[in-house]
């Protein structure tokens with residue numbers, strides 16, 4: 001894919017744009033969602049499985065808390081840059097209740113989505129040449145954020161056989177004197193893979209042996225786990241890592257609040273202060289009304305989460321079963337999130353109905369969209385291909401129909 005600078009070339013002379021833009025690419029997940037939306041607008045029957053957000057509406061109690069905050073006049077003014085005291089207190093309660101982690105208000109930052117929190121952390125800590133270890137497949141934004149902050153992303157490949165999980169040996173091999181952070185994301189976007197307690201313990205044991213390495217854990221999908229899977233955050237499992245761990249989470253996925261833009265983190269006070277300084281010179285506080293909604297999300301009833309999870313689990317099982325019946329597709333069964341990440345290696349070299357030979361996963365997803373109107377995201381931008389990501393956070397009947405179309409598409413390849 002062309003870099004941002006290349007894409008903007010006709011409209012903007014090269015000298016206008018920062019050199020750092022040459023290093024990054026636009027988000028492939030947003031690109032496919034836009035493409036599916038355009039086809040739909042043109043009247044095509046398209047099922048979009050690209051978007052990484054729940055199809056459920058924000059629960060009513062959360063919406064009502066926001067409305068109440070507006071009518072009570074609590075939303076007119078700036079709040080503290082790093083988040084209101086009331087929300088920090090709710091986040092502290094959440095960390096204690098769900099992760100047995102103690103964070104004081106000075107150790108907590110609220111950002112405009114988990115994305116801003118991650119970005120602040122990299123901007124606040126990375127010097128040129130410092131490395132961030134990122135297991136692949138990874139969320140598309142991680143390497144580009146690291147690059148924008150001047151650091152070096154170091155992808156650690158995993159395999160389909162290991163369930164897309166980084167082994168302790170691979171982690172050990174990847175650590176160098178330049179390693180600043182190891183970034184863990186469990187359950188993962190894009191694979192849904194989540195480390196069991198035993199698997200995570202092996203990784204934290206490696207990290208204990210390397211005291212210069214900091215741990216960034218993106219726990220955004222913590223609540224979206226199936227089959228009695230038990231989630232652990234690294235500092236919860238290994239308290240000796242607490243002093244050098246940044247625990248990131250947010251309201252977007254579990255609370256169906258992607259549009260509200262609230263993420264948060266707990267970590268060492270000095271780091272949180274530096275992140276808040278960056279936020280103070282960029283966006284200032286996250287939107288006040290969204291912060292009040294987040295207080296209710298974290299403190300209010302949590303009973304809709306298992307209800308949503310039962311639906312997600314049904315869709316996951318449907319995808320895994322149907323995709324494994326598609327010719328040339330291999331689909332592991334993930335522990336969580338709302339993604340599956342099938343390999344399409346068995347389709348490479350075959351010919352699509354349009355006459356085009358499928359050379360890579362980008363061809364696969366393009367031809368699938370053209371032939372069957374199913375929008376998925378190619379694996380290469382996630383750091384592992386040939387594969388593709390399906391988000392099953394969409395109507396179950398659409399998920400089923402999309403899988404049926406993928407079966408037909410694969411069956412029709414020559």
Ligand SMILES: Cc1ncc(COP(=O)(O)O)c(C=O)c1O
Pocket residue numbers: 052112113114115116139185188189218220250251252258261262263
């Ligand atoms: C792994 C992961 N981390 C962070 C985020 C960012 O979440 P937010 O919408 O709160 O910025 C996402 C969103 O897709 C994600 O998948």
